[in-house]
Amino acid sequence: MSQSLAQIYVHIVFSTKGRESFLKDAAIRKEMHDFLAGTCRRFECPSLRVGGVDDHVHLLVRLGRTMSIAGLVKEIKQDSSHWINGRRAGAGGVL
Numbered sequence: 001m002s003q004s005l006a007q008i009y010v011h012i013v014f015s016t017k018g019r020e021s022f023l024k025d026a027a028i029r030k031e032m033h034d035f036l037a038g039t040c041r042r043f044e045c046p047s048l049r050v051g052g053v054d055d056h057v058h059l060l061v062r063l064g065r066t067m068s069i070a071g072l073v074k075e076i077k078q079d080s081s082h083w084i085n086g087r088r089a090g091a092g093g094v095l
Contacts, residue, residue: 008063009048012073015056022084024054032057032080039079043067 016022023029033050036059040047044064052058059076063069 010061010063010069012059019055021054035083039076043075045072
């Protein structure tokens with residue numbers, strides 16, 4: 001039997017909690033985008049593009065063989081929430 005190949009690309013968009021402008025600072029926004037790309041890579045869902053503005057992000061990723069869309073979004077949102085909360089705590093609660 002021949003082998004099948006499927007490549008599924010997913011465009012994920014999500015906003016910050018309450019659409020607060022946590023990512024105003026360009027350096028922090030770049031760190032967040034790099035962090036998100038690393039998170040995708042960790043789940044074998046390589047990102048093709050990560051971007052966004054001060055209150056939301058866009059990710060274009062190739063879905064891995066073993067990851068569901070819902071599972072990937074859950075992990076990305078969970079990890080990014082921990083990351084931003086850690087940054088805020090380190091900055092005295094303010095970014």
